Amino acid sequence: MEKDMAADCIFCKIARGEVPAKKVFEDDMVVAFHDINPAAPVHVVIVPKAHIPSVNEAGLDNAAGFGRVFAAAARIARDLGVDRKGYRIVTNTGKDAGQLVMHVHFHLMAGREFGWPPG
Numbered sequence: 001m002e003k004d005m006a007a008d009c010i011f012c013k014i015a016r017g018e019v020p021a022k023k024v025f026e027d028d029m030v031v032a033f034h035d036i037n038p039a040a041p042v043h044v045v046i047v048p049k050a051h052i053p054s055v056n057e058a059g060l061d062n063a064a065g066f067g068r069v070f071a072a073a074a075r076i077a078r079d080l081g082v083d084r085k086g087y088r089i090v091t092n093t094g095k096d097a098g099q100l101v102m103h104v105h106f107h108l109m110a111g112r113e114f115g116w117p118p119g
């Protein structure tokens with residue numbers, strides 16, 4: 001079941017190199033790439049390669065992937081030169097939050113000011 005979902009999943013396909021993406025970072029557990037529909041001057045999507053649908057499925061068994069996402073985020077923010085001015089990391093979970101891709105991912109956004117609370 002999970003294997004079939006991963007076969008059809010756009011972010012699994014990017015992780016496997018089957019769909020092109022403008023990658024900014026990749027290691028054995030994480031891939032990050034520019035969002036195809038950016039909502040900020042810098043908008044990178046950071047993805048643990050394991051097919052985890054959402055934060056609802058986070059647990060001790062897959063915690064390493066989540067930890068590595070944030071190690072990648074720090075490095076990407078430095079590499080793209082936004083670490084000092086600031087950036088926002090957003091994860092949408094479920095319908096009310098507007099999650100469209102059911103493979104957990106973290107939006108790293110920067111290059112403009114962000115309102116609080118978010119819309």
Ligand code: AMP
Pocket residue numbers: 010019021033034035036037038045091092098099100101102
């Ligand atoms: P979410 O609404 O949190 O599920 O966000 C999904 C994000 O993935 C959106 O910002 C999309 O623009 C982005 N996205 C979807 N497909 C691709 C793709 N093939 N390459 C890059 N970004 C994508």
Ligand code: ZN
Pocket residue numbers: 005006009010011012013050051052102103
């Ligand atoms: Zn997936």
